[in-house]
Structure formats: C-alpha cells, structure tokens
Amino acid sequence: MIAIVDYRAGNLRSVERALRKIGFDCCITSDGEEILGAERVVFPGVGAAGRAMANLKEQGLDRVLRQVFENGRPFLGICIGAQIILERSEEDNASCLALVPGEVRAFSSSLVSGDHGHLKIPHMGWNGLERVKEHPVLRGIEPMDEFYFVHSYYPVPASESHVIAYAGYGIRFPSIIGTRNLIAMQFHLEKSGAPGLRILKNFCQWDGKTC
Numbered sequence: 001m002i003a004i005v006d007y008r009a010g011n012l013r014s015v016e017r018a019l020r021k022i023g024f025d026c027c028i029t030s031d032g033e034e035i036l037g038a039e040r041v042v043f044p045g046v047g048a049a050g051r052a053m054a055n056l057k058e059q060g061l062d063r064v065l066r067q068v069f070e071n072g073r074p075f076l077g078i079c080i081g082a083q084i085i086l087e088r089s090e091e092d093n094a095s096c097l098a099l100v101p102g103e104v105r106a107f108s109s110s111l112v113s114g115d116h117g118h119l120k121i122p123h124m125g126w127n128g129l130e131r132v133k134e135h136p137v138l139r140g141i142e143p144m145d146e147f148y149f150v151h152s153y154y155p156v157p158a159s160e161s162h163v164i165a166y167a168g169y170g171i172r173f174p175s176i177i178g179t180r181n182l183i184a185m186q187f188h189l190e191k192s193g194a195p196g197l198r199i200l201k202n203f204c205q206w207d208g209k210t211c
Contacts, residue, residue: 002026002204003038005065007055009045011188015078018190022197024204032064040204041068043085044078044190049104049153050092052084062097069099069182074208076137077184082177083155085184091153100179102157111170119170122152127187129165129175135210137183137202138164138176145195147187149175154186181208 002019004012006028019026019042026042027034035041043065045052056062068075077085084096089104096104111119126146131138147167154173157163164183167175175186183203189196 001038003035003041004028005035005041005043005061006030007045007052007059007061009047009052009055009080011044011046011079011190014190015042015044018197018200019204022201022204024201030059030061032060035061035064036067036071038073040074040076040206040208041065042076042078042203043081043184045080046150047080048091049080049084049089049094049096052080053094053096056084056097065097066099069180072181072208074203074206075182076203077182078189079151079186082184082186083153085177085182086155086157089153099182100155100157100162100177101159102155102162104153105156106153107169107171113170122150123169124150127167127169127175129167130172131165131176133164135164135176135178135183136206137199139202140198141195147175147185147189147192147196149187151186155184178210180210 083104085099086102087098090106163174165176189200
C-alpha cells in the first residue's frame with residue numbers, strides 16, 4: 001500500500017488517480033500508524049508553506065514524516081512537498097521539516113527571460129530538466145521530456161550533492177532534490193503526462209536506495 005499524506009492540502013485526489021491509473025494500490029490518509037506502516041509514502045500538495053506546516057503539526061504528521069524518513073521507507077515529495085522538506089521557507093518565514101538542509105526561496109519579481117522580456121510569477125507551464133545526477137526514479141526519462149510547473153518558490157538545498165536536476169525560469173533552480181530514501185520534485189508528476197507517470201511508476205518500484 002502507498003500512503004498519500006492528507007494534511008488538508010489540495011491536489012491529493014489527482015495524485016491518487018494517477019497512482020491508480022498506473023496500477024498501484026494507494027490511500028489518502030492522515031493516520032500516523034497507517035502512514036508508518038505503508039510500503040512507501042507520497043507527500044504532495046499545493047498551498048502556502050506556513051499553513052501546510054501548521055496543519056502537519058496540528059495533526060502530528062510532522063513527527064510521522066520525520067520517522068518515515070529515518071525508517072528508510074521510499075518517500076516522494078511533490079510540489080510543496082519538495083519545499084517543506086527543507087529547513088526554512090521564505091514563504092510565511094516558515095520553519096519546515098528539516099529533512100534536507102537548505103531553504104526555500106521566492107522567485108524575484110524582476111525575473112527576465114533570455115530576450116530580456118519580463119517573466120510572470122508564478123512560474124507556470126512546461127519545462128525540461130537539466131539532469132546532473134542519475135537516479136533510479138528517473139530511469140527512462142529522455143532529455144526532451146517536459147514537466148508541468150506551477151510555483152512561486154523553489155527549493156535550494158545547502159549542498160549541491162542533494163540536487164538531482166535543475167530547471168530554468170529566468171534563473172537556474174533545483175527542480176528535483178533528494179537524499180537517501182527521499183526524492184522530491186518541484187513539478188507536478190500527476191499533471192505531466194506520460195513522462196510524469198513514468199517517474200511515478202519508477203518511484204513505486206524503487207527500493208529507497210540510490211544505487
């Protein structure tokens with residue numbers, strides 16, 4: 001069973017539908033024991049960092065997610081789930097889960113493209129990935145594959161060793177980060193067509209080891 005963490009965030013149902021589409025049993029749950037007993041855990045969602053952390057703490061799920069990580073269970077973060085695994089977010093000046101050293105930064109309102117055109121925030125649309133590290137969850141992903149982003153903030157691990165891929169939007173920013181049994185994507189796997197489903201399927205078959 002795959003546990004999708006229910007911390008009152010949006011987008012959980014679309015992740016559930018994507019997992020069922022590729023043939024994997026899953027449940028949306030806020031039950032700590034059920035999450036800890038799952039074969040693997042998906043931590044998706046949309047919304048603001050401060051509210052997300054408040055909900056996690058109110059439900060006791062902050063402690064549960066730290067334990068999932070420490071137990072070595074395969075753990076996937078999606079969108080805001082790729083942000084609040086870090087130590088701190090500029091959004092709401094929120095203290096986060098601190099599973100990965102680093103912080104979450106806001107895109108500057110003065111971002112410009114290569115032709116000096118002004119870029120709108122949030123970053124919304126399809127982008128390719130600049131992979132800098134191989135990972136089992138990215139098996140079968142091609143250089144031309146693109147993924148769907150919607151975000152105003154982005155993760156910045158303290159160590160580049162935790163960056164698996166970058167994307168570009170006025171600046172080069174980490175789009176996939178991970179360490180040990182944890183991998184997290186700033187983009188929406190469940191909205192990224194066949195390449196997104198491929199990554200999701202790879203995660204569902206991953207043993208939580210990077211080699």
